[in-house]
Amino acid sequence: MKTKYLNKKFGVALALLGLGFTLTQSSCTKNFEKYNTNKYNATDSLLKIDGEGYGSFLIPMQLGVVNSTNYNFQVQQNLNADIYSGFMMSGDPFNGGVNNTNYGLVSGWNTAAFDLAYPSIMSNWQSVYKKAATAAPDFLAVAYILKVEGMHRLTDIYGPIPYVQFGKGGLSTPYDSQQAVYNEFFKELDIAIASLKTYVAAHPGATPMAAYDLIYGGDYTKWIKFANSLKLRLAMRISMVDPTTAKTQAEAAMNDAGGLITTNADNAYVKAANGVTFTNPLWSVDYEYTDINLGAPMECYLKGFNDPRLPAYFLVNKNGEYRGIRNGVPISSTSQYADASNFNLTNTSPIRFMAASEIYFLKAEAALRGWNAGGTAQSLYEQGINTSFDQSAVSSSTYLNDAKSTEAPYVDLSSATNNVPAGSPYLSKITVKWDEADTYQHKLERIITQKWLGLWPDGEEAWAEFRRTNYPVLMPVVVNNSQGTISTTGFIRRLPFSANEYRDNKDEVTKALSLLNGPDNGGTRLWWDLATKN
Incomplete structure (x- = not known):
């Protein structure tokens, strides 16, 4: 810092x-x-x-x-x-x-x-x-x-x-x-x-x-x-x-x-206006301080789902790869993870408060609970994904029907001991395609995982929803220095x-x-x- x-x-x-x-x-x-x-x-x-x-x-x-x-x-x-x-x-x-x-x-x-x-x-x-x-x-x-x-x-x-x-x-x-x-x-x-x-x-x-x-x-x-x-x-x-x-x-x-x-036209974003200017603070921490990069879970979900938002959110490193860092890995120097990906934003990017995709996912969960949400959980879930894609100006003809792809394994940039291989309990088995015959928990995991992907880069809301629901599945820290607390x-x-x-x-x-x-x-x-x- x-x-x-x-x-x-x-x-x-x-x-x-x-x-x-x-x-x-x-x-x-x-x-x-x-x-x-x-x-x-x-x-x-x-x-x-x-x-x-x-x-x-x-x-x-x-x-x-x-x-x-x-x-x-x-x-x-x-x-x-x-x-x-x-x-x-x-x-x-x-x-x-x-x-x-x-x-x-x-x-x-x-x-x-x-x-x-x-x-x-x-x-x-x-x-x-x-x-x-x-x-x-x-x-x-x-x-x-x-x-x-x-x-x-x-x-x-x-x-x-x-x-x-x-x-x-x-x-x-x-x-x-x-x-x-x-x-x-x-x-x-x-x-x-x-x-x-x-x-x-x-x-x-x-x-x-x-x-x-x-x-x-x-x-x-x-x-x-x-x-x-x-x-x-x-x-x-x-x-x-x-x-x-x-x-x-x-x-x-x-x-x-x-x-x-x-609609994305109604999204709540703070923008430079009326003579008030500011530099997007996340851009500053990423590009001026060089203190923050792509996280491993986001890398693995986007790659595993073949998600078209990956290049809309992040930039490839010098090797043409999207690479993240796992939380709590031991770090001795800034050179260890110098090849981790940066964010695809500029110094004038607006600051996000709330976007339409989140609302559809909220309504999807409400419908899943049997509340009057103005649609089925499936229709609202799919509308949330489509709205997030529209916001990122990307599209996919296969994403909503993908019933096979799951979160990808994690390969660490510095040490193989930090890898998370296929089959690990720290990787999700959830897919994108809605399955009405699935369990309540699987449906909830689907909604929250896609909501989480659409919340980028609002880490406050994403952390809160992870704590509330335990979704999406995340990787635990490698080193825990909390002294047991x-x-x-x-x-x-x-x-x-x-x-x-x-x-x-x-x-x-x-x-x-x-x-x-x-x-x-x-x-x-x-x-x-x-x-x-x-």
């Missing part, structure tokens, strides 16, 4: 004081001032643009969900979820070879997701709430959607988080159980959907937020679809631990007149609470330990991860 993450004191207590934030980055580069100035913070001149200034706070919220600065993104997501999802792996022997990739969790990295979310998401949401609740409820509705999009990623990393009482006074904020946080998410999405529907009905075609919208250009009808789609995602997330609530929320989202994201074959389930919270919000984070289903380590399962898989 080419920059070192060392943020100054930040606790939820500070957020509640309504003070301005400076999230400091200590870097070994000579661009210290540049890296310590957030050019997307609301300035006095920006605050004057819309009269009240509430729109200006939406820009850092959009850029903060998946942090658009490379050094923050690397520790916020890339060195945890992106790797744990099976999508990616680093060939850099960080921290003397003991690091997140082999469960030797680095505390200074793992505080980042928490410490970045509160100033970029929660504090900006609070500013919009104070300014726009009465004056511009449509702006507040979008802020609620962004808040849920950003904070569901956070709770899905740590579990309990300070949420419901945020901004309601006091010098510290109590942590809420993940169940309570999810219940609040559903309430907030309902508020947002109703508010935007009211606005659209009264002002058809109006786009007052256009100057601040990096996703939909101010089109509130698309924000309604995004909110319903997000609601469906969260409903399916809790389907195994709270099926009653999940069914109610999922069917409400699928049947809402505002609709879902069902994380099961090698059980995989990492969460990140420990922020070390900065133990320092700055000690009483509340200590109380939060009682909300966990075990000790504060990477082996403890989250609330929605507790149910027997079904």
